[in-house]
Amino acid sequence: MTHYGEIFSLPGEEIKKPEEIPGLALAYIGDTVWDLIIRRHLLAQNEMKPDRLHKRATAYVRAKAQADVAHHLLPELTEEERSVMRRGRNAKSGSVPKNADISEYRMATGFESLLGYLYLKNRHERILELAERSIAWLDERLSKERNGPA
Structure with missing residues (x-):
């Protein structure tokens, strides 16, 4: 018996193979994967106030x-x-969310779909590899936005 996305799965739960799941359904789970990674990242930076956590998370x-x-x-x-x-x-x-244009929204959905797919394939190391690169890149960009160019 194959279990897809074994982390946080309940005993006896079976879902389709990730290859058979529609892109928007993959994005549904991928959004949560990214959100959890970002929340963990912010807590690791010793940010503990919920209102500041929310505001900082939104940037990611x-x-x-x-x-x-x-x-x-x-x-x-x-x-x-x-x-x-x-x-x-x-x-x-x-x-489409009111704060995004259609091309951004679709590309973001693609990114979330990828994370959902990797999660359901139990490729957690690959998720973390991509997340590490993404967060480092975003941190640098966000720092430049806050502080201006060096």
Whole structure:
């Protein structure tokens, strides 16, 4: 019996193979994966006030940031990963958040789809590898935005 995404799965729960799951459903779980990684990252920086945690997390999880990360990571992705990202990016959703344009939103959805896919394939090391690169890149960008160019 194969269990996909074994971390946090309840005994006896079976889901489809990640290859058979639609892009938006992969993005649904990938959004949570990214959110958890970012929350853990912020706690590791000793940020403990909930209002500041929320404000800082928003800079990482908003559609524009995720779309920028997706573009940044694209050259490093395998063909399989690019395909999953494309599948998520091209999925038609019913709505677009008011704070993102359609191209950013779709690219962010592709990024979330990739994380969801990797999570369900139990490729946690790959998720952390991509997250480490993404967060380092975002941290540098956010620092420049706060402090201005060096």
